[in-house]
Amino acid sequence: MADNENKEKAVVSVENANYEQLIKSNMATTLATKLNLSETQIAKANQSLLTLLTDEKLAKCSQASKVRFAYATALYDYKNPNAIAGVPYGNSVQAQIQYQGLVEDMQATGHLKDSGCVALFKGIDYKGFVNEWGYRQLELPEKIELNDIFEEKEIIGYYAFAICDNGKVITCLKSNDQIKQHADRYSVSYRSGKGVWVDSYDKMARKTVLKEVARQFLLDYPFDRIAYTLKLDQAVFTDKGIEYQDNPKDPPIETKGVIINVDEAVKTE
Numbered sequence: 001m002a003d004n005e006n007k008e009k010a011v012v013s014v015e016n017a018n019y020e021q022l023i024k025s026n027m028a029t030t031l032a033t034k035l036n037l038s039e040t041q042i043a044k045a046n047q048s049l050l051t052l053l054t055d056e057k058l059a060k061c062s063q064a065s066k067v068r069f070a071y072a073t074a075l076y077d078y079k080n081p082n083a084i085a086g087v088p089y090g091n092s093v094q095a096q097i098q099y100q101g102l103v104e105d106m107q108a109t110g111h112l113k114d115s116g117c118v119a120l121f122k123g124i125d126y127k128g129f130v131n132e133w134g135y136r137q138l139e140l141p142e143k144i145e146l147n148d149i150f151e152e153k154e155i156i157g158y159y160a161f162a163i164c165d166n167g168k169v170i171t172c173l174k175s176n177d178q179i180k181q182h183a184d185r186y187s188v189s190y191r192s193g194k195g196v197w198v199d200s201y202d203k204m205a206r207k208t209v210l211k212e213v214a215r216q217f218l219l220d221y222p223f224d225r226i227a228y229t230l231k232l233d234q235a236v237f238t239d240k241g242i243e244y245q246d247n248p249k250d251p252p253i254e255t256k257g258v259i260i261n262v263d264e265a266v267k268t269e
Contacts, residue, residue, distance in 0.1 A: 014064045019050055022067060031071040034265040045074035052086055052093065061093050068237040068266045069093040075262065076229065080104055087196045089189070089236050089245070096196055097233040098203060099160075099210040105226045106162060106217055115213075117160040117206045121153040155202075160209040162217055172212040179205045186234070188245065232262065241267040 014027055022028060023046045032042050049070035052058055058066065069086050073095060078084060083101030086093045099117050106112040157175040164170065174182070183204070189195025197204050211230070218226045236243045242263045 014067065015062060017063065019053055022049065022053075022063065025067070027064065027067050028071065031068065031266065035071060035075050035262070037071065037074060041074045041077055042071075044077070045071045048074060048086075055086075058086065058088050058093060060091055061088055062091050062239055064239045065092040065237045068241075069095060072237065072242075072262045072266050073232075076101075076225070076232075078104055084232075085196075087189075089195075092236050092238045095232050095235045095237070096204075097207065097211070097229055099206045101229065102207070102210045102214045105223075105229050106214060108225055109221050109223050111165045111221050112162060112217075113165055114163040115161060115210075117158070117210045119155045119202065119206070120157045120159055122156045123153055158205045158209045160206070160213045162213045164217065164220060166220065168220060170213050170216045172209040172216075174205075174209050174212075176205075179208050182208055228262065235262075237266065 014022065014025060017025060028045075031037075032045070035041075037045065049066060052061075052066040052070060053063070066086075073084050073086075076084070078101055080100045082098050083104055085096045085098055087096050088094070103112075103115055103117075106115065155176065157173060158179065159171070159173045161169060161171045183190040183197050187195070187197055190197040211233070214226055215230065218230070234244065236245050
């Protein structure tokens, strides 16, 4: 009798559960309650979980980590499906905010008039694109052929800007060398020569400059959503909760509690 009971418990444990069992598990329902997720957000979490479970890159990540990531990130309710990505970090899932998510966060404040994030190519004169707002006109000079840029020109850096409704223009310009120095300082996977920085360098570079813009935007418009997004970035969802292994010494971001503290909600009791 005891052997049969042990077998039943093993079958329904989080790590051995199938998708249907996971979304009905105590872990999933507890997270939904702690995070105060709506029915729409729960549906989004379940869809995200299904994606995580079928992603070959995350095959070595624990199912508990995938459940925590799926439900915690559903709280943000991003409209853009590319706003946040789950990437492997050992046997856990790490949250990587994408530049699309940062733009959506700033837009949600109602104080963003315009924003942009572009790669800069060697050998192209950008002076004609610069005005009081920054690099606004993203069209290419007529004399430049697309093939010349995408097949021959070297990317030398990235530029991002945000125009606020108070008239302030926030910009960030980083060379490739500066971006790589940033990655070397803050990313364990980059230093190991593998991971998201190797697989998706362009996306990570764009995010790097736009993240700096979002940090400055937050100083003028202290909205909790942006603060928690910046804090969520690079969070590793372990079997016990959230860890910040890439940059554990970051100073805490003060918030007003509009968005629930995700760190506390996903901890194992």
